[in-house]
Amino acid sequence: MSEAPFIAAARAAYDATAEPYAEAVPGKLADMPLDRALFGAFAELMRANQNTTVADVGCGPGHVTDLLCGLGLDAVGIDLSPRMIEVARRRYPKPRFEVGSMLDLDLPDGGLGGVLAFYSIIHLPWTERPRAFAEFHRVLTPGGQLMLGFQIGDERRHHDEAFGKPIDLAWYRQQPGEVAELLRDSGFDVRxxxxxxxxxxQAVRHGHILARKPATAA
Structure with missing residues (x-):
């Protein structure tokens, strides 16, 4: 089966920029106290459900995956870009890192206590979000936690250069209410x-959503 062009484009863009991205991005977490607090709440909710296995989907160079490990979670980072995964493995030896797609996770049904997609749904065409959210729901245990981060807006943007390298990458902003409704349609409780x-x-507002796969069927 042929690969969707947007998947190939995202992989190529992040393969091309993996090294400079890894140098520039991780340090920004130090200036994101609210994000770090939300990661802490996410970890607490996972511990309350007694399952601390979490997938950081679209993990990039692995800095957030490593942070999740520091919060006591059993974290695996997953990314489309083989080059990003190489960088992550070199920089952060504690977590496990694997190449994969959020649209087709190589994970069993109902095994994870949490899924984090931290600014990674932004490269999905809007029409592909229900597919990704259904996949997140599939891999979560009942009561499992989901956390999303994204830029707020209605527009599709395009990047043809990053870190001095030519790329071809679409960037989709999101509306929190619309994302929340799609999550509900996929079976999540939005918390x-x-x-x-x-x-x-920064140019725009940012959104974060914490949701849960119901502990019991409705």
């Missing part, structure tokens, strides 16, 4: 939506 105003150097 919290957090919207933050732009910080210095």
């Amino acid at each position: 919290t939506t957090v919207v933050t105003e732009p910080e210095e150097g």
